[in-house]
Amino acid sequence: MAKNKKNVLSIANLSIGYGSKTVANNINFDLEAGMLCGVVGINGIGKSTLLRTLGGFQPKLYGDILLHGEPLEKYTSTTLSKELSVVLTEQPASKNLTVQELIALGRQPYTNWLGTLTKEDKQQIQASLDAFLLNELRNNKCHELSDGQLQRVLVARAMAQDTSLILLDEPTTHLDLYHKVQILKMLRELAHDKQKTILFTTHEIELAIQLCDRILILDGKDHPFGDPCQLIEQNHFDRLFPSEMVQFDGKTGSFKVNK
């Protein structure tokens, strides 16, 4: 058990799905503090389902999800909110919130019954604003922001929640290449500097290979997990897409279209 102590998140033999419909079976991986991990796989393979299961939004079918060595189900919603934060694909319900108001909502698990912000809360909010370059936008309403800015605000909110684990569902969709790289680099910094464990789903496999510490490939069978270079050496990316359409080039870490 000494080895497991370092693990923030340990997944063993996990099956996910909805009721009688199993989406993915036998998922195994461990994540330590300070690791940035990307989850890749084709559409419909269960990336979002995995994230929803890990986030406690839907029950697992089988297996173990250990957060700091404790089963996820044992956490109450209050204690879980201090250990796990999420960035979902859904937009915030009210876009009339200002950037600062939205980020401040991340401090809810720590505030009193009226939601009064203490000095420490305000420092955390400021730190999140700084880390995601949002200082100048702090009083802007969310409906005034571009997609890239809004995504930064949502990640900053998760950072303000100050949890050891952050789950993000497709944080790079709808963004151009520059903003994709920007978000992922910011996540990498957050993971390495603040020792947060960050797990995100993405379709940007080439960027994930360059920036992630670990990658989990959902392929419907073995779900290989490991260091990106290691996965390339073991030719796991080659099998991701049908080879007559797209081929993976291990030397450059990129995909080529077969014409």
Place this chain on the structure above:
Amino acid sequence: MYVSKTYRISFMFLVLALLCSWFLNISSGSVSIPFTEMLSILFGETPEITSWKYIIWDYRIPKAFTSILVGGGLSLSGLLMQTLFRNPLAGPFVLGISSGASLGAALLLMGVSLLAGYSSFTFLGDVSLAIAASIGSFLVLLIVMIVAQRVKDTMALLIIGLMFGSITSALVSVLAYFSSAEDLQRFIFWSFGSVGNLSTNQLLLLGSIVTVGVLLSIISIKSLNAFLLGENYAQSLGVSLKKSRLMIIIATGLLAGGITAFAGPIAFVGLAVPHLTRQIFDTMEHKVLIPTVMLYGAILMLLCDTLAQLPNSASVLPINAITSLVGAPVVIWLLVRKRKMMF
């Protein structure tokens, strides 16, 4: 939540406006009472014409307090619904809550005597009217809530609310067709809406219902703020969805149902006031919004009631008509000006 500005001055101004409209409300009516006389009556002196004292103390002041309770409570219920349903067009009237209350009231006022064969209203009393209307609004609110769980589309939800309105008004028509003229008249007067004619006991009952509704809303402030992000985010922030949703629904049902029971279905206050409030108090923080929305609603209701009470004439216009005449253009104006209504 982070409130960027302090709204102390605007808030003081609102309180002042409430006092002014309260004075305006009690100084206008079918009998014209000079301002100085009115002040002395308020300070407990007996004027030359003793009936003035009764008019002020027994009629106008209870009516003004009813207006405050009705306006404040309906506006608060509108705010709660807009946050809970994540829908800027939600309100007690739009979602069919008022129609539910109408059906409850109609069943009591017309249905019971129809079934039992005698006019039962005097026998049943006013408390039963409040209970019937509240049950009606609670039922509709619960059904809308269940539908809202399945239908994520906000437009669909509004249309369902409108359909409920049609169904209830159809049922009311059927009841009306078979009931006696006397019962029908009673129901129609109730549906005009009125903030006058409440006895002290009724006022106390209404006051307690509104107080409970307000207290439940205050307890829910934190979860209301979290709901602004959506339910999944709220859950991830440690909000117990079932518990807080139930609490907000009970608060809404008590406020909208209880008020509709006593004052009749009053349109547009619940929908329009939260949007009007945000014109000045441009924040989503419910800690700020709850008191200001209530103040705004109370002021609007006092002014509408003053308008309904045509100066120096004995006739009183139906308050429901006045709030619609004021409220509907406001909603249209907001939509046209901002293009998109947001909450």
